[in-house]
Amino acid sequence: MNSIKRLLTLLSVMVLIGLLIVIAGWGLSRGAATVLLGIINYGLLIGAIAFFALTFLLIYAIIMLRAKRVIPKLLKNAVKISIRMLYPVLVGIGKPLGYDKKTIRNAYAQLNNHIILSNEYHFRGEEIMILTPHCLQKSTCGLRVTQNPDLCSRCGQCNVNDLVGLKEKYGIQLAIATGGTLARRKIMELKPKAIIAVACERDLISGLQDVKDLPVLAIVNRRPEGPCINTEMDILEVEKGIRHFLKE
Ligand code: SF4
Structure with a gap:
C-alpha cells in the first residue's frame, strides 16, 4: 500500500477517535457537576470538533487531489495548515498503530506535491x-x-x-x-x-x-x-x- 493510502487509513482512524471524543465531551458537558468543569468540558469539546473538522478536511482534499479534481485555493491553504498542525498528532497516533515516521513523512511530501502540481505557475x-x-x-x-x-x-x-x-x-x-x-x-x-x-x-x-x-x-x-x-x-x-x- 503506498504511503498516501496508508495516510488515508490513519486519518480515518483519527476521524473515529475525534468523533468518540466529541461524543464523550458532549456527554460530560451536559452532566458536569460544576460550572468550571462544564467550561473545561466545553473547551475540550470545541477542540475535538476542530480536530475532527481538520482531519475530515484533509481526507476530502486528499481524495480530490488524487482524483486530479480542482479544489479551491482557500481549501488548498487550509490543507497546508492542517497538515502542518496534524503532523505531530499523526506521528503520535500512528506509532502504536505501526506507522513509522518515514511513511507519514513520505505521504506528507506527496500530498504537498499534489497541491503544488495542481497549481499554475509562470516563473522565470x-x-x-x-x-x-x-x-x-x-x-x-x-x-x-x-x-x-x-x-x-x-x-x-x-x-x-x-x-x-x-x-x-x-x-x-x-x-x-x-x-x-x-x-x-x-x-x-x-x-x-x-x-x-x-x-x-x-x-x-x-x-x-x-x-x-x-x-x-x-x-x-x-x-x-x-x-x-x-x-x-x-x-x-x-x-x-x-x-x-x-x-x-
Ligand atoms: S565532478 Fe561533478 S559529477 Fe563528478 S563526482 Fe564531482 S560533483 Fe559529481
Whole structure:
C-alpha cells in the first residue's frame, strides 16, 4: 500500500477517535457537576470538533487531489495548515498503530506535491531554485561544489553533473547545502520564488515546515548506500518540476 493510502487509513482512524471524543465531551458537558468543569468540558469539546473538522478536511482534499479534481485555493491553504498542525498528532497516533515516521513523512511530501502540481505557475528560470544536500556529491570527489556548483567538472559520476546541466538548460539557480542552516541562508541570499528540494524524508519535512510562503516541490532522494552518502535522485522528476514552475 503506498504511503498516501496508508495516510488515508490513519486519518480515518483519527476521524473515529475525534468523533468518540466529541461524543464523550458532549456527554460530560451536559452532566458536569460544576460550572468550571462544564467550561473545561466545553473547551475540550470545541477542540475535538476542530480536530475532527481538520482531519475530515484533509481526507476530502486528499481524495480530490488524487482524483486530479480542482479544489479551491482557500481549501488548498487550509490543507497546508492542517497538515502542518496534524503532523505531530499523526506521528503520535500512528506509532502504536505501526506507522513509522518515514511513511507519514513520505505521504506528507506527496500530498504537498499534489497541491503544488495542481497549481499554475509562470516563473522565470532564475526565480526557481533547486536545493539539495551535499551527500549527493560522490564521496570521493574533492571539488567544492557546495561553494559553487559550477566547479563540478561534469565527470558524470554523480547527479551534480545532471543538476548543473539543468541549471545551464533552464537558467535556474542551484544550491548544494551542507545542512539546514546553510540551506536557509541560501534561500535568504538567492530569494527564489519557487524551490525544488531534494533530500531524505526527514529533511524535506523540516524544510517544508520552515519555508511556509514559497511553493516547494519535495522530491525524496534515493539512498543506495545508506543515509547521507552517495545519494541519488530522479533527475526526470526534477526536470518535470522545473517545467511545471516555468509553465512554458
Ligand atoms: S559529477 Fe561533478 S560533483 Fe559529481 S563526482 Fe563528478 S565532478 Fe564531482
